[in-house]
Amino acid sequence: xxxxxxxxxxxxxxxxxxxxxxxxxxxxxxxxxxxxxxxxxxxxxxxxxxxxxxxxxxxxxxxxxxxxxxxxxxxxxxxxxxxxxxxxxxxxxxxxxxxxxxxxxxxxxxxxxxxxxxxxxxxxxxxxxxxxxxxxxxxxxxxxxxxx
Amino acid sequence: xxxxxxxxxxxxxxxxxxxxxxxxxxxxxxxxxxxxxxxxxxxxxxxxxxxxxxxxxxxxxxxxxxxxxxxxxxxxxxxxxxxxxxxxxxxxxxxxxxxxxxxxxxxxxxxxxxxxxxxxxxxxxxxxxxxxxxxxxxxxxxxxxxxxxxxxxxxx
Numbered sequence: 649x650x651x652x653x654x655x656x657x658x659x660x661x662x663x664x665x666x667x668x669x670x671x672x673x674x675x676x677x678x679x680x681x682x683x684x685x686x687x688x689x690x691x692x693x694x695x696x697x698x699x700x701x702x703x704x705x706x707x708x709x710x711x712x713x714x715x716x717x718x719x720x721x722x723x724x725x726x727x728x729x730x731x732x733x734x735x736x737x738x739x740x741x742x743x744x745x746x747x748x749x750x751x752x753x754x755x756x757x758x759x760x761x762x763x764x765x766x767x768x769x770x771x772x773x774x775x776x777x778x779x780x781x782x783x784x785x786x787x788x789x790x791x792x793x794x795x796x
Numbered sequence: 797x798x799x800x801x802x803x804x805x806x807x808x809x810x811x812x813x814x815x816x817x818x819x820x821x822x823x824x825x826x827x828x829x830x831x832x833x834x835x836x837x838x839x840x841x842x843x844x845x846x847x848x849x850x851x852x853x854x855x856x857x858x859x860x861x862x863x864x865x866x867x868x869x870x871x872x873x874x875x876x877x878x879x880x881x882x883x884x885x886x887x888x889x890x891x892x893x894x895x896x897x898x899x900x901x902x903x904x905x906x907x908x909x910x911x912x913x914x915x916x917x918x919x920x921x922x923x924x925x926x927x928x929x930x931x932x933x934x935x936x937x938x939x940x941x942x943x944x945x946x947x948x949x950x951x952x
Binding site for chain 1: 898899900901902903904905906908912915916918919920922923924925926927928929930933
């Protein structure tokens, strides 16, 4: 009995760690302790608010420190290696913009958007992570609405 | 019962050939004070999981827990339940999307914001910034293609 309970607790521990990491290098920037810290803004939206766009999860982090923005850029580049679709732009050798489509997690498509406005005279770096059944084309169409 | 008869009964018990009455008789014999102290009786006691035999006024009663067969049934059920729980713990997270369902929260400089309109406005603003950057890049790319096309036409 004690061995069974120990095996169950071990499984739960592994499960919770696996969920938190999510297998992406950008995951630490979406932990609550990071998002709720000073000098960082974060947004988390899930459920009905974004379902009409074919999304189940929207997470973003905005930092106002250029060095922190470079750390995020490095994580985006690392995750971008696995991307199945990429739109990326570099300025002065640094990642300025990235729109990555990652390999699906089960039935969920995953997307990363990154923008480093420090490289264009701005004062922030923005990281967005989205999950959902929406295709790359649907996400593009959604972004097109915001371009207008 | 002689030692030989007892050994035969124990042998039949281990072979699964005893009836319930014979098993009951065997327990009584093993619990009795005058039970012979031989190897077969020790093995039978170990299997039947005796702890203590508490004699009553006659000195002949016994106390036992569940039978070995009932124990095996319980073990099978416990193993199945444990396996089901572990399987559920592994499968359910894979089916559930990341993040809590119906969450709408923002943090700005450590301050939590729960107001739905404010949070969704922040989300749309961020998407707008990303969309403008994407649009600018697409425009720059188109411009470069035109420049290359002009240069190519000029050569020809």
